Amino acid sequence: MQAWGYVSHQIPLLSFASRLMNKLLAERDFSGQEICHVLLNCELQEGTRVVRAVDCRPYEQQGRSLRLQGDHDDDAEVVGIYEKYLSRPALHGELTYLDFLANWNTSKRDGRKWTRWSRQAKPRVLYYFPRYKSNPQHHQYDDFCRVKLMLAHPHRDPNELRKINGVEYDSYASAAEFCFANHQHPDDYYGTPNAEDRRPDPDEFEEEFHEPDLLDEDWLELARQLPDCPPSQEMVDLLGRRDIDIQYDWTPHVGRYADPGIVQGDYWRQRIAQNPLYMDVEDLPxxxxxxxxxxxxxxxxxxxxxxxxxxxxxxxxxxxxxxxxxxxxxxxxxxxxxxxxxxxxxxxxxxxxxxxxxxxxxxxxxxxxxxxxxxxxxxxxxxxxxxxxxxxxxxxxxxxxxxxxxxxxxxxxxxxxxxxxxxxxxxxxxxxxxxxxxxxxxxxxxxxxxxxxxxxxxxxxxxxxxxxxxxxxxxxxxxxxxxxQRQQGDDQASFRLALDELRGLKLSIESWKLLSQRVQAKLGQRDVDSFVLIRPMSHTLDPTLPHFKFLGKRxxxxxxxxxxxxxxxxxx
The missing domain is CATH 3.40.50.300 (P-loop containing nucleotide triphosphate hydrolases)
Structure with missing residues (x-):
C-alpha cells in the first residue's frame, strides 16, 4: 500500500508491518462487526487518508462502464477509473495514471473541470490488486512490467505501453527493462524488480524488553489440562430443586447464619471493629x-x-x-x-x-x-x-x-x-x-x-x-x-553442618551419607509418621551469590x- 511509503521504502519494514497487521487481524473476529456495518449501512472503514482501489488486471478483464436507467430521461453512466483515464481530455494528455489516481479530483463528468488536489492534501493511498510477482523468472513478471508501465507512462490505449520512444517491443518485460535502465519515475509503491520477500533484519529494530518467563507450579499445569466446563445457567437455576437438595436434612443448618450482620452484609466490618489489631507482642522480661x-x-x-x-x-x-x-x-x-x-x-x-x-x-x-x-x-x-x-x-x-x-x-x-x-x-x-x-x-x-x-x-x-x-x-x-539456635547439642553438630552445606549448595560426602540414611525407604513407619512435611523447591540458589559479593564491597x-x-x- 502507498501508506508504507511514509514509513520507509525498505522492503523489510514493509513485510514487517504487513505481518503485524495480519497478526492483529487474525487475533480478532471482524465478521460480526462487518455484518452489522452492512445491515446499518455504515462505512466499513474511516481514516484521515483517502484509499483508492486500483485494478491491475489487463484492460479486457476489467469491468466495463454501466448505463443505469433512472427516473429522468437522461441515463446515468458509471465509468471505471481506468476507462476515465484513457478517455481524458487533450489538455491532460501528459498526465500519468499514477498522478491521475493519487492527486486529481475527477468526480465531475466533464474532464475539463477536473482539478488537482491542494498542496496541503496528501495523495490518496493506492490499494493495488492483484500484486504480480517481480521475479523475472516468474510467469507473472510480464504482467508486473505491464502495471509498472501503465502507472508511469502517459497513454490512451493499453496497447501503446509496449511502445517507448517510437520503438515497439515484443513484450511488456522488454519495454520495462528499457524503461528501468533509461527513465526516472516517481515511486509507485508497487514494488521493484528482483525484490525478494525478506524477513526484517534483527538489528534494524530496537530490541524489545520482555520480562523473563515464569515457571508455573505443577498444580497450575494440571489445572490447565482440566476441561473448561463452567456450570450452565440451567444448572444454576436448578440449585435447591434437585433431588439431592430436596432429600437432604437441612435441620442442623437452620439458624446457623442468622446473624443480622450477615443479612445486612456488614458482618466482617463489625467483627473487625470488635477485634482491633494491636501490634503488642508477648511481654518478655x-x-x-x-x-x-x-x-x-x-x-x-x-x-x-x-x-x-x-x-x-x-x-x-x-x-x-x-x-x-x-x-x-x-x-x-x-x-x-x-x-x-x-x-x-x-x-x-x-x-x-x-x-x-x-x-x-x-x-x-x-x-x-x-x-x-x-x-x-x-x-x-x-x-x-x-x-x-x-x-x-x-x-x-x-x-x-x-x-x-x-x-x-x-x-x-x-x-x-x-x-x-x-x-x-x-x-x-x-x-x-x-x-x-x-x-x-x-x-x-x-x-x-x-x-x-x-x-x-x-x-x-x-x-x-x-x-x-x-x-x-x-x-x-x-x-x-x-x-x-534451633538444633543445639553436640549430637546435632553433623546435622547442622549438613543443613549449612545444603544452604550453600556445597554438600560433602559425609553429609550426603547422613541424609541418605534418613530417607523414607530406610525408616520404619513410626519414624515416617513423625516427619514434618517439607515442600521441595525447584528454584536455584546461585543468583544469591552476587548479593553477598555486593555486601562485601559496600x-x-x-x-x-x-x-x-x-x-x-x-x-x-
Whole structure:
C-alpha cells in the first residue's frame, strides 16, 4: 500500500508491518462487526487518508462502464477509473495514471473541470490488486512490467505501453527493462524488480524488553489440562430443586447464619471493629536479652540504644542468617522490650512481611495491608483521606521490621519507599520517609514472584525497579547471624553442618551419607509418621551469590555491640 511509503521504502519494514497487521487481524473476529456495518449501512472503514482501489488486471478483464436507467430521461453512466483515464481530455494528455489516481479530483463528468488536489492534501493511498510477482523468472513478471508501465507512462490505449520512444517491443518485460535502465519515475509503491520477500533484519529494530518467563507450579499445569466446563445457567437455576437438595436434612443448618450482620452484609466490618489489631507482642522480661548470642545482641543494643537516646538518625540495617539462627526470636525480644520502653505510648516498632504466613510468625501484618500497596495494578499515590488514616496508624512508629526479605522485590521496595515518603512528608527527601528499616531474612530462601530480587545487579528498564535498587543500596550495615539456635547439642553438630552445606549448595560426602540414611525407604513407619512435611523447591540458589559479593564491597559488618546507655550510644 502507498501508506508504507511514509514509513520507509525498505522492503523489510514493509513485510514487517504487513505481518503485524495480519497478526492483529487474525487475533480478532471482524465478521460480526462487518455484518452489522452492512445491515446499518455504515462505512466499513474511516481514516484521515483517502484509499483508492486500483485494478491491475489487463484492460479486457476489467469491468466495463454501466448505463443505469433512472427516473429522468437522461441515463446515468458509471465509468471505471481506468476507462476515465484513457478517455481524458487533450489538455491532460501528459498526465500519468499514477498522478491521475493519487492527486486529481475527477468526480465531475466533464474532464475539463477536473482539478488537482491542494498542496496541503496528501495523495490518496493506492490499494493495488492483484500484486504480480517481480521475479523475472516468474510467469507473472510480464504482467508486473505491464502495471509498472501503465502507472508511469502517459497513454490512451493499453496497447501503446509496449511502445517507448517510437520503438515497439515484443513484450511488456522488454519495454520495462528499457524503461528501468533509461527513465526516472516517481515511486509507485508497487514494488521493484528482483525484490525478494525478506524477513526484517534483527538489528534494524530496537530490541524489545520482555520480562523473563515464569515457571508455573505443577498444580497450575494440571489445572490447565482440566476441561473448561463452567456450570450452565440451567444448572444454576436448578440449585435447591434437585433431588439431592430436596432429600437432604437441612435441620442442623437452620439458624446457623442468622446473624443480622450477615443479612445486612456488614458482618466482617463489625467483627473487625470488635477485634482491633494491636501490634503488642508477648511481654518478655528484661532478662530475655541475656539469652541472645553476640550477633543478636549487636542488633538489640543498637536499636534499643537508638530509641533511648531519641536519636533522629535513620538506621537502614540488614540482618542475615540461615534457618534456625534466631531471627524471629530476635524480633520478638526486640519488639517486646521496645514496647515496654514506650510505656503508655503506642509501640514504636511495626513488624511486616510480604506474605500472610510470614507476618503471622512475627505477630505482624503484610506489607500490602499496612501500606496499601497494589497487587495487580500500577502504583498510585494515596488519596488525602487514605494518606491521613495511614499517618495516624504510623504516627508513633520509628522502626519497621520487614521479615522474609528474600521474597521482597526491587519494585516492591520502591513502592514502600514512595509510600513512606508520602506518609512522612516532613522527611520526604530521605529514603523511606526517614523511618528506620530493618530487613531480616535469608536470600538463600524463597525468591520474589514476578519481581527482580533485591540483590539483582543487572540492567533495569523499569523505573520502579531502578528506584528500588537505589533505595536498597542505601542499606550500609549488615549483621550476619551465624550461630544455629534451633538444633543445639553436640549430637546435632553433623546435622547442622549438613543443613549449612545444603544452604550453600556445597554438600560433602559425609553429609550426603547422613541424609541418605534418613530417607523414607530406610525408616520404619513410626519414624515416617513423625516427619514434618517439607515442600521441595525447584528454584536455584546461585543468583544469591552476587548479593553477598555486593555486601562485601559496600556494607560494613558489625563486629561489636553498641552500649545501651544513652550517652554511649553510637551508630553502627
Amino acid at each position: 528484661s532478662e530475655a536479652r541475656d539469652t541472645l548470642n553476640a550477633e543478636q545482641r549487636i542488633v538489640y543494643d543498637t536499636i534499643v540504644g537508638h530509641f533511648q537516646c531519641e536519636s533522629e538518625e535513620q538506621i537502614l540495617l540488614h540482618v542475615d542468617g540461615g534457618g534456625g539462627t534466631g531471627k524471629s526470636y530476635l524480633i520478638k525480644v526486640l519488639s517486646s522490650h521496645l514496647q515496654k520502653l514506650a510505656r503508655n505510648r503506642p509501640s514504636p516498632i511495626w513488624r511486616a512481611a510480604p506474605t500472610g504466613v510470614a507476618s503471622n510468625q512475627i505477630m505482624g501484618t503484610t506489607l500490602h495491608s499496612l501500606l496499601r500497596l497494589p497487587v495487580d495494578r500500577a502504583f498510585t499515590e494515596l488519596s488525602p483521606a487514605d494518606a491521613n488514616a495511614l499517618q495516624n496508624k504510623l504516627r508513633d512508629v520509628r522502626y519497621l521490621v520487614i521479615d522474609e526479605k528474600s521474597m521482597l522485590g526491587l519494585r516492591q521496595l520502591s513502592w514502600i519507599d514512595k509510600r513512606l515518603r508520602q506518609v512522612f512528608p516532613a522527611r520526604a527527601v530521605e529514603f523511606f520517609g526517614g523511618i528506620s528499616i530493618i530487613l531480616v531474612g535469608d536470600f538463600f530462601q524463597l525468591p520474589p514472584i514476578a519481581n527482580k530480587p533485591l540483590y539483582f545487579d543487572g540492567p533495569l528498564k523499569d523505573l520502579h525497579e531502578a528506584s528500588g535498587q537505589i533505595a536498597y543500596r542505601a542499606f550500609n550495615y549488615t549483621v550476619f547471624l551465624q550461630k544455629v 556494607s560494613r559488618k558489625c563486629s561489636g555491640a553498641a552500649r545501651e546507655s544513652c550517652g554511649q550510644w553510637r551508630a553502627l
